[in-house]
Amino acid sequence: MDNSSVVTLFTLSGLSGTTNYRHTLFALTLLCYFVIWLVNLTIIVTIVVDKNLHQPMYIFLCNLCFNGLYGTAGFYPKFLIDLLSTIHVISYAGCLLQGFVLHSSVGADVSIITVMAYDRYLAICRPLVYHSVMTTQRVCVFVAFSWLVPLCLLFLSSLTTLRLSLCGSHIPKLYCINHLIGKLSCSASTAHLIVPALNYTVYVLYIMFIVWSYMYLLKKCKFSAENRSKFMQTCLPHLLCLITVMVSILFDVLYVRFGSKKLPQGVTNFMSIEFLIIPPIINPLIYGFKLTQIKNRIKQFLCGKRL
DSSP states (O other), X not given: OOOOOOOOEEEEOSOTTOGGGHHHHXXXXXXXXXXXXXXXXXXXXXXXXXXXXXXXXXXHHXXXXXXHHHHHHTTHHHHHHHHTOSOOEEEHHHHHHHHHHHHHHHHXXXXXXXXXXXXXXXHHXXXXXHHHHSOHXXXXXXXXXXXXXXXXXXXXXXXXXXXXXXSOOEEXXXXXXXXXXXXXXXXXXXXXXXXXXXXXXXXXXXXXXXXXXXXXXXXXXXXXXXXXXXXXXXXXXXXXXXXXXXXXXHHHHHXXXXXXXXSOHHHHHHXXXXXXXXXXXXXXXXXXXXXXXXXXXXXXXXXXXXX
């Protein structure tokens, strides 16, 4: 017999020691969220407005920036409210929704980066068939694929989490994720073990494909100055974005799986939210500075020249 009860609210931890500088932290968080919106929206609007940028690579980049806004919307508004409140709670439905948004955003990041890797592989290694493969219809399919796979996987994960009987209501983190809700279950569930394993398998396959494509690209570029130039111009930003996303996710996974209570609260908080700060800001900046067409269009807009 278990001690399960009907859980309607979860308590969140992580802000207990911030009383003295909570308003400063609120201002810095609000500034960070504003910068995230500014840099991502700038790239999105630039690509949407300029018809010359309606190409596969830029369309995928536009989705990557949109995903940055989608994912951070699942964290920052609630976190800003918590910074001004003395009680840090979230409803059961809100907790599931927040976990769904954050998880699916991370999954969409990996999916979009995988599609971008395939796009660069075709552009550099098989340029003669690039335009016949990357048609408008196929680009739409790839975009849909990038979003539907993580959304479906996380919907399945959320359903299995919803069916769990819980014996606790405390989430030892600044936000909700399905893994931590699962830790509150009264008994082990086979489905709750299988579904995360399926998620991990899919994303490991994605990462393996990305690694393979870049190894092939580097091999191809070694003997061609033109291909090396293309790689530096379009693949290097993508590679930097990939590294940023992977390192940020790794920090969070290490914290969730092996986080130590001996670490200072500030360190554990940073480890848990780094993927919500660094990639959403760095990714659009990398592309904005590195891709000449986007950089020129932004300069023209800022200087008041006609697009």
